[in-house]
Amino acid sequence: MNEQQTLWQFMSMESDKLLSQTVQHIGLTFISLLFAIAIGLPLGILIARRRKLSGIILGVAGVLQTVPSIALLGFMIPILGIGAKPAIVALLIYALLPIIRNTYTGIIGIDKHIIEAAKAMGMSKSQILFKVEIPLAMPVLLAGIRTATVINVGVATLASYIAAGGLGEFIFGGISLNNTNMILAGAIPAALLAILLDGLLALTQKLDFKKLKKVLIFSSVFLIFLTAFYVLPSAYGSGLKAGFTPEFMGRQDGDLGLKSAYGLKIKTVVISDAVMYKAAFSKELDVISGYSTDGRLKAFGLKILKDDKGIFPPYYAAPIVNQASLSKFPELEDVLNLLAGRITDSVMTDLNYRTDYLHQTPEKVARDFLVKVGLYKSPKGGAGETIKIGSKIFGEQYILAEIYSMLIKGNTNYQVETKTGLGGTKICFDALVNNQIDFYPEYTGTGLLAILKPDNKIVSQISHNKDETYRYVSDEFSKKYKIKWLKPIGFNNSYALMMRQKQSSEIDVNTITDLKNYLDKN
Amino acid sequence: MIELKNVSKKYGETIAVNQVSFEVKEKENLVLLGTSGCGKTTTLKMINRLINPDEGEIILNGQNIINQNTEILRKGIGYVMQNIGLFPHYTVEENIAIVPKLLKWDKKKIQDRVYELTEKLHLPTNSLKLFPNELSGGQQQRVGLARALVSDPAVLLMDEPFGALDNVTRTSIRKEFKDLEELKRKTMVMVTHDVEEAFELADRICLMDKGNIMQIGTPKELLFNPANDFAKTFLDGQRLALEFKIVTIEDIWEMLPNAMHTTKSLSANVSVWDAMEKLRSTQATELQFSNKTQQYKSASFDELIKAFNQYKNFTKHE
Numbered sequence: 121m122n123e124q125q126t127l128w129q130f131m132s133m134e135s136d137k138l139l140s141q142t143v144q145h146i147g148l149t150f151i152s153l154l155f156a157i158a159i160g161l162p163l164g165i166l167i168a169r170r171r172k173l174s175g176i177i178l179g180v181a182g183v184l185q186t187v188p189s190i191a192l193l194g195f196m197i198p199i200l201g202i203g204a205k206p207a208i209v210a211l212l213i214y215a216l217l218p219i220i221r222n223t224y225t226g227i228i229g230i231d232k233h234i235i236e237a238a239k240a241m242g243m244s245k246s247q248i249l250f251k252v253e254i255p256l257a258m259p260v261l262l263a264g265i266r267t268a269t270v271i272n273v274g275v276a277t278l279a280s281y282i283a284a285g286g287l288g289e290f291i292f293g294g295i296s297l298n299n300t301n302m303i304l305a306g307a308i309p310a311a312l313l314a315i316l317l318d319g320l321l322a323l324t325q326k327l328d329f330k331k332l333k334k335v336l337i338f339s340s341v342f343l344i345f346l347t348a349f350y351v352l353p354s355a356y357g358s359g360l361k362a363g364f365t366p367e368f369m370g371r372q373d374g375d376l377g378l379k380s381a382y383g384l385k386i387k388t389v390v391i392s393d394a395v396m397y398k399a400a401f402s403k404e405l406d407v408i409s410g411y412s413t414d415g416r417l418k419a420f421g422l423k424i425l426k427d428d429k430g431i432f433p434p435y436y437a438a439p440i441v442n443q444a445s446l447s448k449f450p451e452l453e454d455v456l457n458l459l460a461g462r463i464t465d466s467v468m469t470d471l472n473y474r475t476d477y478l479h480q481t482p483e484k485v486a487r488d489f490l491v492k493v494g495l496y497k498s499p500k501g502g503a504g505e506t507i508k509i510g511s512k513i514f515g516e517q518y519i520l521a522e523i524y525s526m527l528i529k530g531n532t533n534y535q536v537e538t539k540t541g542l543g544g545t546k547i548c549f550d551a552l553v554n555n556q557i558d559f560y561p562e563y564t565g566t567g568l569l570a571i572l573k574p575d576n577k578i579v580s581q582i583s584h585n586k587d588e589t590y591r592y593v594s595d596e597f598s599k600k601y602k603i604k605w606l607k608p609i610g611f612n613n614s615y616a617l618m619m620r621q622k623q624s625s626e627i628d629v630n631t632i633t634d635l636k637n638y639l640d641k642n
Numbered sequence: 643m644i645e646l647k648n649v650s651k652k653y654g655e656t657i658a659v660n661q662v663s664f665e666v667k668e669k670e671n672l673v674l675l676g677t678s679g680c681g682k683t684t685t686l687k688m689i690n691r692l693i694n695p696d697e698g699e700i701i702l703n704g705q706n707i708i709n710q711n712t713e714i715l716r717k718g719i720g721y722v723m724q725n726i727g728l729f730p731h732y733t734v735e736e737n738i739a740i741v742p743k744l745l746k747w748d749k750k751k752i753q754d755r756v757y758e759l760t761e762k763l764h765l766p767t768n769s770l771k772l773f774p775n776e777l778s779g780g781q782q783q784r785v786g787l788a789r790a791l792v793s794d795p796a797v798l799l800m801d802e803p804f805g806a807l808d809n810v811t812r813t814s815i816r817k818e819f820k821d822l823e824e825l826k827r828k829t830m831v832m833v834t835h836d837v838e839e840a841f842e843l844a845d846r847i848c849l850m851d852k853g854n855i856m857q858i859g860t861p862k863e864l865l866f867n868p869a870n871d872f873a874k875t876f877l878d879g880q881r882l883a884l885e886f887k888i889v890t891i892e893d894i895w896e897m898l899p900n901a902m903h904t905t906k907s908l909s910a911n912v913s914v915w916d917a918m919e920k921l922r923s924t925q926a927t928e929l930q931f932s933n934k935t936q937q938y939k940s941a942s943f944d945e946l947i948k949a950f951n952q953y954k955n956f957t958k959h960e
Contacts, residue, residue: 237727240690240799241741241789242717255731 130301137290142309144285148204149272149317150343152211156268160216161261164223165249174224181217189214189278194395197282202363202391202399207276207284214275215268222264226257258332259325266321273314277306280366281392283399287313289366289390296367296544298570360639363391363405367544372579373569373615374409377431384636393514397422406619407635411435413465413516413613415472423624424616426631433583435563435614436590439524443602445558449507451532453606456559458495458527460607468516468611475515482515486522495527502533510548510560513541516613520561545570553601563613567593567605586612643668643829644689644797649698651684658684660853661698668796671830673844675837681853682833686799689831690719702797717741720790720798720828724805726782728774734785735770741793759788762824780811791824798825800832804839816842837877841884849873861888866957886915889950891931891939897949898931901940907932910939914950918943 131138167174184192192213196206230253238248254261280288290306293299324335368374369390378384386407391399399405401420410417412424412435439456446453463471471489474480490496509524511517518540525536539557542548545566551557568579568589574596582588594605617632629635644666651659659681666672674682687693689700691712700707707715728737735756742752760767763784774782783803790798804812819825820843834840840847841861848858849872856876857869865885868874877884891898892910908917910933921929921943930940941949 231725231727233723233725233727234729236692237721237723238729240692240716240719240721240723242713242715242744243740244713247744252729256729 125301127301127304131305134290134305138305138309141285141287141289141306142313145273145276145287145310145313148207148211148276148279148284148286149269149313152208152276153215153265153269153272154343155208155212156215156219157265159212160219160264160268161223163216164220164261165227165253167220168224168227168253171228178217178221178224181220184213185217187213189275190281190394193278193282197395197398201402201404202283202395203389203404204284206282207279207286211272211275211279215272218264218267218271219261220264222260222267223257226260226264227253229260230256262321262325266318266325269317269321270314273310273317277310280390282395283363283389283391283405285390289369292392292544293366293370293390295546296365296570297370298544298546298549299370302370359642360386360406361404362386362388362407362409363396363399364388364409365393365396366390367570368409368615371569372576373431373433373565373583378617378632381429381431382632382636384632384639386635386639400618400620403620406623407617408619410616410618411516411613412616413468413472413611415469415474415476415515417618418469418473419477421621422618423621424618425624425629425635427616428631428633430584432615433565433568433579434586434589434612435565436586436608436610436612437520437561437563438590438608439559439606440552440562440567440597441559441604441606442552442555442557443598443604444555445507446604449505449532449534449558451534452507452528452558455527455531456524456606458531459523459609461610462493462495463610465611465613468613471519472516475519482518482522485519486526489519490523490526497530499526499529500531500533502529502535504533504535506535506537507559508557509536509538509540510542510551510557511538511540512545512548512560513543517561520609524559524561552603561609562605564589564593564605564608565614567597572596572600643670643703644831645699645701646685646689647699647701649685649688649695649700651681651688651693651695657853659688659695662850662853662855663698664848664855664858666829666831668829669827671828671832671843671845673840673847674831674833674850675835675840675844675847676850677835679852680850682835682850683801685850686801686831686833689797689799690716690721717744717793718795718797720793720795722786722790722798722800722803724802726774726786726806728782728785728789730774733771733773734765734777737774737785738788738792740789745793755792756788759792759824762822763788764818779807780815783807783815787819794824796829798828798830800830802833802835804836805834812839819843837880837884838887841888849876862957866954883915885954886918886950887913889914889953891917892933894946894949894953895933895937895939897952898939898941899945901930901938906930907938910934914946917941917946921946 163177167177189210192210193206196210200206200209234252234256235248238252243251276286277288277291279286280292287306287310290302291310294302294306324332327335364375371377375388391405396405396408397410397414397416397420400408400422410422416422417424441452441456471485474485475482487496507528509521511521521538521540525538528534528536539551542551548560549571552560564586565583568574568583572593582592590605590608597603597605617635619629624630627638629638647663649659649662650657662685664672674685676682684693688695689702691707729740738756738759739752742755756770760770765781765784765788769777769781774785777785783806787803804816807815816839832843844861846858846860847864849856849864851872857864857873864873865877865881865888868877890911890913894914895910907930908920910931917929928940928942930938932938
């Protein structure tokens with residue numbers, strides 16, 4: 121704890137990244153805003169002319185606005201791939217509604233007598249539009265652009281999910297790594313950016329039209345300049361491209377280890393786990409940081425590169441339980457231990473494959489598995505107290521949560537509430553410590569490196585041996601947090617670098633050292 | 643100059659204007675008079691094609707307006723409206739200069755014309771740099787008028803031009819308006835619901851009801867020879883006052899006693915009403931008048947009333 125960094129230290133240490141992320145963030149915000157204005161303004165004018173269309177167009181823009189941002193980004197990937205393009209389109213869609221609606225309201229709100237006077241003086245339709253309607257609608261229109269800008273600054277944090285960069289890289293990396301400084305290093309600049317842009321736009325709203333005209337011309341030049349910042353660096357050349365999760369980027373047993381132990385230098389983008397495999401499959405990425413039991417490994421024909429220097433510590437899964445919950449629910453420990461040693465790597469990969477690729481529900485997969493191994497019992501329908509199960513936000517954890525839920529319902533009188541999808545490690549672990557949940561499945565490596573964070577000395581001593589790692593985290597958790605590690609489930613879901621099988625054999629890369637050598641040569 | 647031939651306009655099932663025909667001669671001021679919803683504004687707006695008629699023809703300067711470019715047509719017709727419709731984001735000067743700018747006049751010419759009109763319309767020069775919302779209602783209406791007159795169009799259309807003003811301002815602006823040289827050369831069509839205003843400003847009045855013309859004629863004809871019951875009852879409330887205001891000393895000249903030549907005499911063009919006002923305000927017992935042929939007459943209050951009554955009986959039996 122004496123090595124605790126301050127936020128300021130973190131920010132100055134990572135100032136390069138912080139700067140480039142901020143620039144990307146501003147670039148993303150403005151390039152999408154520019155497009156949103158280019159589309160929204162004419163649409164707003166159109167529906168002000170043909171009021172009958174206003175219902176449909178505002179309706180569609182409104183519906184698009186309600187699509188959750190993550191889902192929207194997900195929809196974009198099959199069409200536009202990963203990176204800047206889908207992020208810009210998604211942001212543009214969010215910015216559209218306020219711009220269309222305010223253009224429309226601004227124009228229809230103009231005193232109709234002014235328009236009649238303009239007509240009667242012989243102004244043409246375009247003269248009326250540019251000399252009367254747009255100037256008079258400008259304050260309302262600017263308010264719409266202001267709203268859109270602030271929305272975009274916020275939503276742009278999610279762009280890091282699909283390798284489009286931005287301050288989200290720190291925010292989501294920090295959440296996964298349980299690193300508050302990292303979260304704040306992303307969140308504070310993002311918030312400041314929103315406040316700053318909002319303030320600047322508020323100022324322009326107060327200007328009269330003549331000054332505004334100058335400001336608008338100036339700011340559109342400025343905008344194009346800013347967007348160029350974002351567009352230019354993204355025009356990089358060929359070569360292998362890696363996509364790592366924000367969590368992987370910040371870990372000693374991740375990108376940092378690859379650099380220090382292997383000296384691996386590869387062009388890297390930050391991307392969410394949810395879209396990474398697909399991106400590798402569709403050749404948007406060549407190397408990704410996956411999990412060794414992930415079902416998509418099987419589904420997308422990916423191959424694990426052997427970790428020949430052993431930088432990825434073991435990640436044996438086991439339920440971790442709050443000790444208060446163990447005394448509150450005496451039967452819990454025995455029930456959870458029913459699963460101990462029952463799921464091997466290949467079984468887990470198969471279970472994951474069923475949910476990720478065959479799209480079976482976690483519930484069905486869990487039930488089929490339990491029936492197969494003879495552990496399934498129909499629910500007792502008991503009315504005892506409720507156990508809250510947590511899980512992180514990926515498929516394997518959903519399945520484990522379902523399996524535990526069925527075991528508890530079948531063997532005890534407790535009721536069960538599952539809180540699945542609790543984001544990353546930090547969210548799950550905080551929920552457990554604060555008794556929001558009673559237990560969740562955790563991995564020994566995560567416990568060691570993301571939560572306990574001991575000295576590098578201790579890490580290198582124990583992290584090559586799975587039993588030592590288990591013993592260490594088990595002891596430390598019990599001492600520090602009053603949390604008990606139950607028996608391991610059996611499989612080791614460790615980090616792994618993977619490539620497409622075909623590419624791997626084409627360039628003859630089977631280990632991480634091979635990859636390094638290949639990259640150095642090319 | 644302006645001719646409407648069987649012009650009709652329908653909104654759904656409602657007939658707003660029904661087979662309206664009239665002609666406005668050059669430099670004539672025709673007032674469309676009627677209650678709200680009688681179709682007078684619709685009729686007016688069809689002349690500059692703010693509204694397009696369903697049937698009939700409108701001929702302006704011998705040309706059917708349907709065959710003209712709308713924007714060019716409108717640039718040649720001044721338009722003044724009740725709500726004024728000044729551009730709030732333009733200064734007074736810019737508002738007045740809109741049409742000349744559209745017509746691409748050069749800067750100097752525009753500026754000279756704007757200053758000329760400001761003076762003629764008694765607008766303070768420092769108001770040119772102000773925005774419309776910084777002016778009083780009366781001043782705004784003057785700016786509206788200046789805007790319509792700036793390119794010196796031959797035709798002026800006015801939709802309740804004084805409607806937005808309070809009574810006192812309205813009366814004084816109307817007086818100025820009547821005396822404005824610039825307006826005397828215009829062919830005008832004006833819409834009003836105010837009977838007094840119509841009688842004061844019109845060369846001829848076109849009385850409308852429910853989209854139909856009820857009577858068209860000079861103020862005198864409407865007063866003394868109503869074409870139907872509608873025309874008669876429409877004026878009944880204000881008949882006496884209107885008669886006094888419409889009949890001039892010239893009209894009753896024959897019925898007044900002769901007088902010797904005097905230096906202090908009024909023109910015979912004044913109305914009987916104005917003459918009586920003068921008697922009342924100066925507390926004089928008699929007034930002297932002179933007509934164009936240098937004849938002189940004098941009259942007391944009673945003599946005025948007597949002559950007026952004789953004139954009325956005479957016109958009615960005509």
